[in-house]
Amino acid sequence: MSTPKEGTGDDGEAVDDAVRALLLLMPRLVGRAKRIPPPEALRSFALAPRHLSLLSYLLFDGAMTVNELAGRLEVAPTTVSLMVGELSRQGILERREDEADRRRRIVTVVPEQRPAIAGWLAPGAAAWRTALTPLSPEERRMFVNTLLAYEAAVTVDGR
Template sequence: MSRSGERAAVEGCGNGKDADDAVRALLLLMPRMVGRVKKIPVPEALRSFALAPRHLSLLSYLLFDGPMTVNELAARLQVAPTTVSLLVGDLNRKGILERRADEADRRRRIIRIAPDQEPAITAWLAPGAAAWRKALAPLTPDQRQLFVDTLLAYEAAVGGAEQD
């Protein structure tokens, strides 16, 4: 089926007034979205590092929000600081991240993307960021927030199903 045919098939089943129509549309759409995201190629400069999705989230925060501490990263990723420390240690050994002392408190370490790796990481994240900007651009700020909140609620519901 062509992309336009796939799109029409999914759009057609979400137009009903009933939540089941929207659920059906999303169940058809989500695997395709995930499949397409997985096809975004890892830049050549990063391929030898065997990066995983957990690295992508951490790198996204550092790229978009700038350098931060392990505790700040842990809070944003919603994981334990020890988990972030392990990820940072791994990426630091690979030369992807740098740790430096915080000038305000020499006991704390600030984590940042190594300057020589930043172009490759930016190139890796750019297609997804551009796609989200295009998809979200026509929405109002309230609609964008509703969309994000809906995805978070879905994630929580799926996470709860895994624990049952």
């Protein structure tokens, strides 16, 4: 990084220097994430990054409704319903009646696919654990909030 500029705060690092570093880093991160191939058992399903987010929620947080998934993914329930239908037809997800309310459908990963999906998520999860473990809870929260703020700032017309 270059020499700090005036008015850069107590840490001496210029915002522009940090922006430059991140502009160079982000394409490499995205490129590496895209190169993580799905496991052999899932390759024939043509899964996309949007599927990875949905599957992550179901794997880490357990079964949930389409509306719950839509809220977490911040997309319309119809979008999630289409993805769930597609993945259900492929034998990756299943929908079942909610025992507490038979009008609702619960979505879950089929047991046979759980190991392959967990294997697909494992490299990314391990890398994040390595990066985040040395940080304090407050620093982790700030890091996640910073990424969320970046996402919001680059979002154009809700896309």
